[in-house]
Amino acid sequence: MIALLRTPGPVRRFLLASLQSSIGNAIGYVALLLLAYDKFRSPWAVSLVLLADFVPAIVLAPVFGALADRSSRRLLVVGGELLCGAAFLGLAFADSFAVVLALALVAGLGTAIYHPASKSALAGLAGDRAEVAMGALVTTWSAASVAGPALGAALLLAFSPSLLLLLDAATFAVSALVLSRLALDREETVAGTDAASVDVNLAIAAGELVTPHDGDEAVGHGVRAGVRAARAVGGLSAVVGAGAAATLAFSLMNVAEPLLATDELDAGGAGFALLVCAYGIGSTIGALRGRADARFLLVSLAGGGVFLCASAIAMTLEVAAATFLATGLFAGAVMSSDHQLVTRMAPEAIRGRVFGLKDSLDSLAFCTAFVGGGVLATLGGARTVFAVSGVGALVVAALAAVVLRQAGAIAATAR
Numbered sequence: 143m144i145a146l147l148r149t150p151g152p153v154r155r156f157l158l159a160s161l162q163s164s165i166g167n168a169i170g171y172v173a174l175l176l177l178a179y180d181k182f183r184s185p186w187a188v189s190l191v192l193l194a195d196f197v198p199a200i201v202l203a204p205v206f207g208a209l210a211d212r213s214s215r216r217l218l219v220v221g222g223e224l225l226c227g228a229a230f231l232g233l234a235f236a237d238s239f240a241v242v243l244a245l246a247l248v249a250g251l252g253t254a255i256y257h258p259a260s261k262s263a264l265a266g267l268a269g270d271r272a273e274v275a276m277g278a279l280v281t282t283w284s285a286a287s288v289a290g291p292a293l294g295a296a297l298l299l300a301f302s303p304s305l306l307l308l309l310d311a312a313t314f315a316v317s318a319l320v321l322s323r324l325a326l327d328r329e330e331t332v333a334g335t336d337a338a339s340v341d342v343n344l345a346i347a348a349g350e351l352v353t354p355h356d357g358d359e360a361v362g363h364g365v366r367a368g369v370r371a372a373r374a375v376g377g378l379s380a381v382v383g384a385g386a387a388a389t390l391a392f393s394l395m396n397v398a399e400p401l402l403a404t405d406e407l408d409a410g411g412a413g414f415a416l417l418v419c420a421y422g423i424g425s426t427i428g429a430l431r432g433r434a435d436a437r438f439l440l441v442s443l444a445g446g447g448v449f450l451c452a453s454a455i456a457m458t459l460e461v462a463a464a465t466f467l468a469t470g471l472f473a474g475a476v477m478s479s480d481h482q483l484v485t486r487m488a489p490e491a492i493r494g495r496v497f498g499l500k501d502s503l504d505s506l507a508f509c510t511a512f513v514g515g516g517v518l519a520t521l522g523g524a525r526t527v528f529a530v531s532g533v534g535a536l537v538v539a540a541l542a543a544v545v546l547r548q549a550g551a552i553a554a555t556a557r
Contacts, residue, residue, distance in 0.1 A: 146278050152324045153268050153275055161282040163223070163317040168290020170230050170310025171195075173303035174246065180303075181239040184519040192512065194246035199505035207258035207498015211491060215263040216326040220318045222256030223247075227314030230304040232308040247400025263326035265485050265493060273434040273482040281429040284303040288422035305312075317335050372496050377436070378487045382496065384542035385480035386503035388443055390511050392473045395450065397515030398527035402453070402462065406524050409459045410453040420463045422468025425477075428509065432478025434486040436555045439479040443539040446472035450532030454525045483555060 212219055229249035229455045261276065268275035276353040279400055297306055372379040373418075403414035428442070450469040456462040488496040518527045546552050 146268075153264070153271070155320055156264055156267060156324060157275070157278055157282055159317040160279060162284055162287060163313045164291065164309045165290045165410040166313025168286050169266050169294035169297065169306050172291055172294035172298070173306035173310070174230075174233060175308070176298075176303045177236070178232065178239065178246075179311050181242055183234075187239060189512075190243055190284065191246045193509060194243055195250045195253065196505040196509050198247065198250040199457040199501050200509065201502075202251065202254045203258055203501035203505065204495065204498040206255045206361070207262075207494040207496070207501070209546075210262050210494030210498070213265075214327050215259045215494070216322065218255055218259035219263055219326060220322045222252045222254075222259065223318040223321065225252030225255065227252075227311045227318065230307050230314065231309040234304045234311065236259075238408050248360065254501070257501050258469045258494050260321075261485075261497045262494040263324075267324065267326060272485050276481045276485045277429065277432050277478045280432065280474075280481050281426060283410070284422065284426040284429045284477075287427060289417065292419075295360060307515070309425030310448075348395060369499060372488075372499060374497075375487055375489070376549075376553070377546050377549035378484070378496065380491070380505065380542055380545040380549060380551065381436070381483045381487065382500050383478055384439070384538055384546075385476070385484075385500060386441070386475040386507045386544075387538040388446075388473075388476050388480070388535065389457070389504045390507035390514075391531050391538060392476075392525055393508050393511030394515040394518070394531040394534070395453070395469075397512060398519050398531075401519055401526070402456075402523035403459070407459050407462060413459050416459065416463055417466045419547040420466040421470035421473075424467040425474030426470075427472025428471040428476075430474075431471075432482060433477045434482035434555060436483060436552045439476060439483060440539050440543050440546070440552075442472045442475035442479060443535055443542070445541060446476060447532045447535030450535060452532075454528035454532060486555065487551070 146157060148154075175188050175191060182186065206218065226249050229252060230246045232245045233242060233249075236245060247439055254531070264275055264279060264380060265272040273351045287542070294306060297309075372382050399417055400414050403417050404411070409416070424539045425465055432438070432442075449472065451466040451467050453462060453469060455467050484496055484500060485493070515527055543552075
């Protein structure tokens with residue numbers, strides 16, 4: 143993966159544009175949450191803004207994924223980045239919480255447009271290096287999740303949140319400019335009206351009854367199109383489902399992290415920052431090691447479950463830091479591997495729909511984890527959340543192993 147960043151060319155430009163945009167977005171969201179709290183003076187302000195980032199993807203990512211298979215991916219990618227940039231530009235001057243929330247929804251819409259199209263476009267741009275490029279993309283996200291908040295906290299010592307929001311808007315503009323100059327719309331073997339026949343063939347392979355117009359309806363019914371496309375490829379739906387379930391399991395811990403550090407371990411804010419940093423470093427390294435291998439995905443998911451359970455019984459900050467680092471390693475490997483497997487298993491003509499479905503399910507998993515983690519923490523405390531999260535990851539790994547083995551995906555993707 144590092145070789146892609148060292149080698150000049152369009153893939154490197156794509157990845158570097160994504161890296162700077164992701165870091166800027168992480169900085170921007172630190173400022174946005176502070177701005178939302180300042181305008182509304184309630185923890186609900188933070189929750190509503192976070193939901194605004196996920197809801198558009200849950201509802202609309204499959205639709206935009208379907209569009210990415212039928213229209214210009216470059217137009218969708220650049221349009222999504224510009225929409226996010228415009229939203230954060232407006233947020234820098236927002237004067238009420240209602241405006242902040244509305245613009246946060248616009249930013250979420252831009253993200254929902256951007257992600258399915260960008261993943262599909264990167265795979266096409268990278269050609270026979272598509273899987274490695276997808277792993278590198280996930281690594282840039284992990285690295286940004288560590289560097290962005292740290293840089294944002296440092297910048298807030300000298301600058302206002304509004305200035306950080308302007309900085310975020312600028313990174314989206316830079317990304318849009320770079321991506322607009324790349325060949326993201328490759329000639330496809332199936333395009334236009336032929337895409338509808340591919341939909342029909344896929345639906346028949348999945349055992350579904352279709353009509354001649356079903357391909358046209360797929361854009362309007364993105365979730366159905368994504369599910370149908372995933373089901374038509376042996377093991378692909380299991381990979382997408384396992385990825386979403388893994389996101390749910392690993393994201394539950396986000397709610398419990400500060401409680402474990404401050405209450406259970408009595409380590410205060412500094413201890414919490416150490417745990418977050420350890421997890422982020424681990425996830426970045428793990429993402430670098432990910433590969434398109436179903437067995438590797440399952441082992442990584444099980445390993446993450448084991449160390450989540452270990453975090454539940456950690457009695458000192460040092461032990462917790464070690465378990466968080468290990469959990470991050472496996473979580474990063476899971477996220478990288480499942481993206482690479484989707485890239486490898488999904489045919490080019492339907493890749494947008496599959497990624498759209500994946501983005502929708504992953505976003506739903508994040509939201510469910512935030513709510514479920516809060517409920518579990520209230521009822522049983524931080525350690526209960528980690529225990530449930532770890533056991534859940536182990537159960538998902540076991541179930542996915544059975545389904546993937548039956549579909550022949552484990553042997554087919556072994557390396």
